[in-house]
Amino acid sequence: MLLERIFFTGNQKFFVIFGDLALQIRKMSSLLYTSTVDGDSHIWLHLKEMAELEQLTSKHVRLLYEELGRNLITPFDREDIHFLTTDIHNIARNVLHITKHIKNYQIECNDGVTGHIARQYDEAIRMLAQIINKLNDVKGLVKLAAICTNIRRILSDCDSLLDHKIEILLKEETNELQLIKMMEHYESLHKLLEKIGDTTNVCDSIIIKYS
Numbered sequence: 575m576l577l578e579r580i581f582f583t584g585n586q587k588f589f590v591i592f593g594d595l596a597l598q599i600r601k602m603s604s605l606l607y608t609s610t611v612d613g614d615s616h617i618w619l620h621l622k623e624m625a626e627l628e629q630l631t632s633k634h635v636r637l638l639y640e641e642l643g644r645n646l647i648t649p650f651d652r653e654d655i656h657f658l659t660t661d662i663h664n665i666a667r668n669v670l671h672i673t674k675h676i677k678n679y680q681i682e683c684n685d686g687v688t689g690h691i692a693r694q695y696d697e698a699i700r701m702l703a704q705i706i707n708k709l710n711d712v713k714g715l716v717k718l719a720a721i722c723t724n725i726r727r728i729l730s731d732c733d734s735l736l737d738h739k740i741e742i743l744l745k746e747e748t749n750e751l752q753l754i755k756m757m758e759h760y761e762s763l764h765k766l767l768e769k770i771g772d773t774t775n776v777c778d779s780i781i782i783k784y785s
Contacts, residue, residue, distance in 0.1 A: 588649050589710040591638050595662045596703035598631045602669045603699040607692040609673050610683035617677050624670050631666040635659055649710065654780050661773035662706075665699070668766040675762055679755050687739045691732050691763055698728045698770050705777045715785035722778045729767050729774075736760055736767075 605620045605627075612620075638659045642648065648655055676683065683689045702725060705718050740760055747753040 586710070587641050588638065588655065591634050591641070592658070592662075592706050592709065594634050595631060595638075595659075596706040598627045598634070599662060599665050599669070599699055600703040602627050602666055603696045606669050606673050607689075607696040609676060610689040610692040613683065617673070621670075621673055621677060624673055628666045628670045631663055635663045650780050650784055654776060654783075658706075658773065658776045658780070661769060661776055664769045665766070665773060668762070668769050669695075672759075672762050672766060675759055679759060681755075681759050685739075687735060688759070688763070691735065694728050694732050695766060695770070698725045701725050702770065702773060702777070705774075705781075709777070709780060712784060715781045718781050719778065719785075722774050722781070725770070725774045729771050733764070733767055736764055 602624050605624050609617050609620045638655065642652060642655060675681065676688070681688060683692070701721050705721055708714055708718060740757070743753065743756055743760075747756070
C-alpha cells in the first residue's frame, strides 16, 4: 500500500488542492472588483472575507508542499508544481494588498482605470482558474493554450492602459502627496498583472509538456 501511494502518478490530491486554490483566487478577484464598484460601503466586509480566503490559500499551499514531500512521482514536474503553487499564492496576496491599498489610501475607483482593470483582472483570473481546474484532463490540455493567449491579451491591454494613465498622472498631477499615493497604487496594479502573467506562463509550460 505504501509503495502504491508513493508511486501513484495520478495522485488526485494535487488536483483537488489546486482546484481549491483556483476557487479561492477566483472569489478574491471577484471581491476586488466588487470593492471598486461598492466603494466604502462594503469594503470592510470584503477585506474580512478576503483575509480569510488568503489564509485558506496559505493553508492549501502548505498542503501542496507536504504532498510534494510525500510523493516521489507527481502528476507533472515537481518544479512546475512548486512554481504554480507559489504564483497562485502571490496572486492571492497581491489581490488582498490592492484592496487594502484602496481602503487605506481612499483610492477613487472611478478614475477610469482602477475599476476597469479590476474587472479585467476578474476575467483573467476566471480563465486562469478554468485552466488550473482542467490540468488533470490530459486529452483536453491542448485546448487550454487558447485560453492562455486570451489571458495574455487582457494583461497586455491592462498594461498599456496603466502606462498611459501613469504618463498622464506625471504630467498633470500637481499635488505631490496625491502623485505618490496614485503611483504606489498603479504600481500595485502592475505587480498583480505580472503575477497573473507568471502563473499563466507556468500553466502554458505544463500544457506544452503534457499535451
